[in-house]
Amino acid sequence: MRITHDPETASFTHSKKAWSNSYPLTRLPEWIAFYKKQRLDFPVAGRVYDEDIAALEALARSLNIPFE
Numbered sequence: 656m657r658i659t660h661d662p663e664t665a666s667f668t669h670s671k672k673a674w675s676n677s678y679p680l681t682r683l684p685e686w687i688a689f690y691k692k693q694r695l696d697f698p699v700a701g702r703v704y705d706e707d708i709a710a711l712e713a714l715a716r717s718l719n720i721p722f723e
Contacts, residue, residue, distance in 0.1 A: 656669075656670070656671055656706050656707060656710065657669075657670045657710075658670075658710040658711060658713075658714050660680075660714060660718070661677075664677075665679060665680050665681075666678060666679050666680060667680055667683060667714060669686070669707070669711070680718065680720065683711065683714065683715050683718075683720050683722070684715065684720065684721065684722040684723070686711055687708060687711045687712055687715065687722045687723075688722070688723065690704045690707045690708045690711065691704075691708060694708070
């Protein structure tokens, strides 16, 4: 899993083994909330979403983007 940030386009890219998607930074808090909801809605998945949440939150913190 990899998160990259492109300051020129004000976007971030979230990549996994089989896929990669880019989004505007304005949507970063939405994606953090989405992965947190996935973790709550699908507890059987265990800690599968933890890495994504941690990486997205780290990016938000580094850019001073508020999230819940």
